[in-house]
Amino acid sequence: MSETTTKRMEDIVALCRRRGFIFQSSEIYGGINGFWDYGPYGSELKRNLKNAWWEDIVHGDMVGPTGEPVKIVGVDCTIIMNPKVWEASGHVGGFADMMSTCRHCKRLVRTDHVWDMVHESPWFAALSELYADGVVDSPALVRWAQQKGKKLAPNLALVRNPEVTLSWLAERMADGQTAMGVQEFVQHLASEQVARDGLALPCPHCGGDLAEPKPFNLMFKTLVGAVEDPSNIAYLRPETAQGIFANFDNVVDSSRVKVPFGIAQIGKAFRNEVTPRNFTFRSREFEQMELEFFIHPSEAEQWYAWWRDNRYAWWKSIGLAGDNLILREHDRDELAHYAKEGAGTSDIEYRFPFTAPGFGELEGVAHRADFDLKAHAEHCGKGEKMRYFDQARNERYFPHVIEPSAGADRGALALLCEAYTPDESRASKVFMNFHPRVAPVKAGIFPLVAKDGMPEIAEKLHKELRRRHVVEMDAKQSIGKRYARMDECGTPYCITIDGDTANDQAVTIRERNTQSQERVALDKVGAFLDEKIHGDS
RNA sequence: GCGGGUGUAGCUCAGUGGUAGAGCGUCACGUUGCCAACGUGAAUGUCGUCGGUUCGAAUCCGAUCACCCGCUCCA
Numbered sequence: 001m002s003e004t005t006t007k008r009m010e011d012i013v014a015l016c017r018r019r020g021f022i023f024q025s026s027e028i029y030g031g032i033n034g035f036w037d038y039g040p041y042g043s044e045l046k047r048n049l050k051n052a053w054w055e056d057i058v059h060g061d062m063v064g065p066t067g068e069p070v071k072i073v074g075v076d077c078t079i080i081m082n083p084k085v086w087e088a089s090g091h092v093g094g095f096a097d098m099m100s101t102c103r104h105c106k107r108l109v110r111t112d113h114v115w116d117m118v119h120e121s122p123w124f125a126a127l128s129e130l131y132a133d134g135v136v137d138s139p140a141l142v143r144w145a146q147q148k149g150k151k152l153a154p155n156l157a158l159v160r161n162p163e164v165t166l167s168w169l170a171e172r173m174a175d176g177q178t179a180m181g182v183q184e185f186v187q188h189l190a191s192e193q194v195a196r197d198g199l200a201l202p203c204p205h206c207g208g209d210l211a212e213p214k215p216f217n218l219m220f221k222t223l224v225g226a227v228e229d230p231s232n233i234a235y236l237r238p239e240t241a242q243g244i245f246a247n248f249d250n251v252v253d254s255s256r257v258k259v260p261f262g263i264a265q266i267g268k269a270f271r272n273e274v275t276p277r278n279f280t281f282r283s284r285e286f287e288q289m290e291l292e293f294f295i296h297p298s299e300a301e302q303w304y305a306w307w308r309d310n311r312y313a314w315w316k317s318i319g320l321a322g323d324n325l326i327l328r329e330h331d332r333d334e335l336a337h338y339a340k341e342g343a344g345t346s347d348i349e350y351r352f353p354f355t356a357p358g359f360g361e362l363e364g365v366a367h368r369a370d371f372d373l374k375a376h377a378e379h380c381g382k383g384e385k386m387r388y389f390d391q392a393r394n395e396r397y398f399p400h401v402i403e404p405s406a407g408a409d410r411g412a413l414a415l416l417c418e419a420y421t422p423d424e425s426r427a428s429k430v431f432m433n434f435h436p437r438v439a440p441v442k443a444g445i446f447p448l449v450a451k452d453g454m455p456e457i458a459e460k461l462h463k464e465l466r467r468r469h470v471v472e473m474d475a476k477q478s479i480g481k482r483y484a485r486m487d488e489c490g491t492p493y494c495i496t497i498d499g500d501t502a503n504d505q506a507v508t509i510r511e512r513n514t515q516s517q518e519r520v521a522l523d524k525v526g527a528f529l530d531e532k533i534h535g536d537s
Numbered sequence: 538g539c540g541g542g543u544g545u546a547g548c549u550c551a552g553u554g555g556u557a558g559a560g561c562g563u564c565a566c567g568u569u570g571c572c573a574a575c576g577u578g579a580a581u582g583u584c585g586u587c588g589g590u591u592c593g594a595a596u597c598c599g600a601u602c603a604c605c606c607g608c609u610c611c612a
Contacts, residue, residue, distance in 0.1 A: 010605075018547060018562090024603075030586060031603050091612075110612070218612070238612090274538070274610045282611075354606090427573040449569050476564095480572035487572090499570065508571075515572070 009353040012420050013279055015430065019489050021045065021416065021440075022280060034276030034284035036409075041489050044440035044470060046287075046412045050266050052318055052437055053289045053406070057264050064260065065306040066299075072262035072291065073255055077243025079268060080224065080234050088379035089242050089372065091219060092235070100210035102155070102203035109204060115183070117204035123152035124186060131185050136173055138166050141189070149207075156207025157200065158189040168194040220270045220284075236270035241403065243267075244292045245372040249386065259390055259399050260303065262293035266408065278354045280409045287408035292372075294399035296390065300367050303402050304343035308365045311404045312348050315362065315411075319435030320418050324351040326359055342367035348406075350414040362414055363406035370398035419490055426515070427480060432490025433513060436533045443493040443509075443529060444486045445473040458497045461507075461525065469529050487512060492532065495525060 016022040020039035024031040038046055054074070062070040086092040100111045109117065118124050126148060130140055142162050149159040157165045169188045172180065190202035190209060200209035220236040237243065244263045251263055266289045276282050295303045312327045330345040345366040349359035377386035377398070387396040419432040436442060445462045447454030455475050462473040474482050479496065486494050494510040501507055507525065508517045520528050
């Protein structure tokens with residue numbers, strides 16, 4: 001990362017703090033890692049982003065790939081749900097996943113997945129071949145360790161210290177009471193100190209030995225009810241999606257929707273991240289804007305492509321129009337467990353100053369197939385009875401899901417980064433180039449000077465406009481200073497009442513980016529703002 | 538979790554063992570005639586926190602917290 005981009009992120013963070021966009025949570029007590037508060041302007045910005053999403057997704061008038069209007073309804077689910085929800089979703093197996101850290105490559109692996117992963121690894125395949133007939137061929141093993149093994153499993157005990165490892169293996173063979181399976185054979189090859197530590201569990205990635213398994217779960221735990229008892233454990237949701245899936249039947253039964261349709265939700269989610277990083281980008285408490293769009297399985301491809309393109313265009317429309325925004329189709333091997341066989345997964349990514357020249361995820365669009373609805377059907381015990389009945393097709397099925405899942409905080413952060421525009425020529429040295437739709441303040445209202453009836457006219461205009469728009473009136477200090485302040489918080493328009501206003505009933509409106517001014521009739525100012533904020537331009 | 542860096546007013550920083558400072562910003566009053574004008578005045582600090590050394594610590598030592606950077610992690 002270059003110094004200029006690092007520097008720039010620091011400047012953005014400083015501006016966020018200085019102008020009241022984002023503060024560290026509980027800062028007066030030294031803060032808390034991974035939690036952030038939004039100040040006056042920041043909360044407006046984030047609210048504008050969420051409102052824009054909700055208006056366009058839930059209240060929008062989109063036409064889908066089939067030519068039909070796109071039907072979407074909203075829900076607002078609880079943060080704490082029945083813990084079984086998270087068993088069904090795969091977020092928790094029992095109550096805690098055991099995780100092991102590799103002592104060599106430091107990677108974290110789910111302990112119950114270790115052998116599955118080892119069996120899929122190329123170095124395991126090579127070693128099982130060498131043990132195909134159940135005979136230990138030491139010279140062949142040493143040869144492998146000195147050549148291929150160095151690349152495939154650099155931290156395997158056999159590779160690091162063949163003599164010692166093979167001597168333990170020889171001891172085991174000499175003992176020879178029971179036959180040795182290939183798994184135990186490999187464990188021997190992964191163990192350097194058998195007498196002291198016993199047989200090691202090999203790291204699937206590098207062959208190194210895995211440390212003692214520890215319970216590890218990224219979900220926050222809490223207790224429901226005042227009694228402290230393990231049976232009362234519940235979790236703060238790590239994603240909002242499951243509330244939607246768990247309510248699928250409720251929504252279908254109560255709101256006359258039929259497939260294809262969507263259920264949308266905006267809400268907080270919590271992940272106890274190992275390392276919160278990069279300002280608000282990876283927080284432990286964050287807000288998601290999630291849509292689960294339910295479709296007939298045969299239409300997955302076209303709806304997936306449609307939503308992917310639609311969501312990409314949406315982010316562009318609210319101000320991420322530059323080439324910092326990209327749409328990236330996932331490779332097959334990085335797909336989540338629920339999406340392996342699907343139509344695909346894409347990320348909409350933004351080039352943040354701290355990821356540059358790389359990109360960070362803003363929104364994922366995934367074809368989750370029927371993974372979630374099926375899982376909940378199985379876990380709640382209703383099973384096949386929960387299949388959706390499609391009247392038009394006269395068919396029962398679990399609908400497939402296209403999930404556009406966006407981060408509200410990441411979105412707000414991307415808007416802040418994109419808007420941040422250094423400009424040495426102006427007093428503030430920087431202005432925030434927000435799209436009028438998301439700008440925290442739409443207009444500043446200024447009497448050019450605080451006399452000759454100008455403040456009174458400004459006050460009257462302020463009273464009128466504030467019913468429909470977030471506007472700020474300021475009569476103090478020089479006009480240049482007031483413009484500069486508005487530049488720094490990204491207010492797109494400044495309305496100035498001057499000495500002529502009383503006579504011609506008109507004001508000047510200064511546009512933030514160009515600093516140009518136009519004269520607008522006093523009674524047309526509201527319409528002017530409407531047009532700029534909601535119009536196409 | 539590992540390694541490196543940083544921490545003094547809202548911001549940028551000065552202050553290397555002896556009374557916590559400057560500029561900018563903020564606020565008030567005056568002035569004002571379209572881009573941080575000017576004058577006068579004012580407020581603002583657990584020197585990140587806790588502990589130790591010392592007659593005395595922003596300064597030296599230890600721990601800790603937070604942020605930034607590089608790994609790791611993100612099911």
